[in-house]
Amino acid sequence: MVTTTSPQFLAAAAEEAKRAVEHRKIVLAHVGEKAFSAEEHDTLEPDDWMHTTGRDNFTAAEVQVAKRCHGFHLEMLRLQTTPTASHYQLIHYDVPALDPETHVLRFHGLVQRELHLTMADIRSRPSETAAVLMACAGTGRTHQKKRLWAHVPWGPDSIGCAKWTGCSLADILREAGPLPEAAQVIFTGADKGVEKGEVQYFQRSLSLEDAMRGHVLLCYQMNGQDLPPAHGAPVRIIVPGWYGMASVKWLTSIEVTAGGWWGQQMDAYSFKRTANDPQAVPLQQLPVRALMAPPGCPEFVSRTRVVSPGTVRIEGRAWAGAVDLKQVEFSSDNGRSWQSAVLGEKNGPFGWAPWHFDWEATEGTYVLCCRAVDVEGRTQDSADDETFNWGSFGSTQPQQVYVKVDKTIDSVGAYMDLTSEQKAAKVALQAEAGLSQEHVDALYRAPGSQ
16 A cells, blocks of 8 residues: 655644744753652642552452553554554544444534545545554553553553555635634534543644644544554544544534534543643644554563563654654663664654664663654653653653563573562562562553563
């Protein structure tokens, strides 16, 4: 499948890169590690019950929502395009069963011409196919030591880079003809439920300017196949370079308004210091990030990685939304020292880039990390227990991968005792396990890293 992007799409990417840099500055000024802390939150909301510092106290509610919303398989970082079955999913309510033969998408509101588009209408328009790195707003939630537990307990694994095919949203909006007072576009999905006490359809909005920039796609295919039900069939929007909550699935309505609408899903997906922060910063463009495919073979329960001594090629991917990448660094000592990795080219303006590092592994136990920097100087968050935002959104603290280097892994049928790593998952057994706190954190602080 060929990736095809129009001049309009490329121009929009250049503008989005500028906006991404400014957005990151605003976020860091409000909830960055130098601006706000978990300790300050304790003072502001002393009666808060929705956050925890535990890692062996995941609730039945968290497990239930995690079972419905699966993460990315990190070993797929070795592939340029994420297979559909390995792409993360976040489904707030239920998956609607919509018939593509009868489905109609309504464009209405402050427009000169209301449109009712069938799937045949949408498919008949000029199409674009783009590789888009998508990351959930909650990516890295468990990296935040004091985390929100009333949500999906993501590690760094709520990502994917698929190829999406659709038509330009801007072109259809121009056809509908926004009226002079138009300022906002509201997207409504068919998924209905209750959240924060409000009965609702999942809805998000973009400013008219953002919607018209030229990069937003009305998509009906993923990786060359019709959208599967769980990924938004028969039609969804894809907002390249933004966190995933903007890419509304199961679209039924696109309404152009005069602005001022601030729905529950807009408020929920904001960087906040407190639950009702009057200075909340809406999540928009993605920051810079690198991940590695955990090397070697995993132990089933703890996901402890085991490799044989010798040269081990560490492979991964890095991204920065529409911004180009400058460097990826690798560490085999939990971030105490760093070495430059070999960085390849992005697979599209909003895609990701491969990287690798040849690690000389000797017998022992290690914590591997990686981090990226983009050409605008944006960096990842540092590892910090005090970093806090209310929704536990957008953490880019470096991935930690706990690795044992042991030649036993080369002998099928040989015995390897990893009981200590299993026991370390429970606080009550950690003393018996005998692992250092550093190693316990590497294994279990951010499930999904291994």
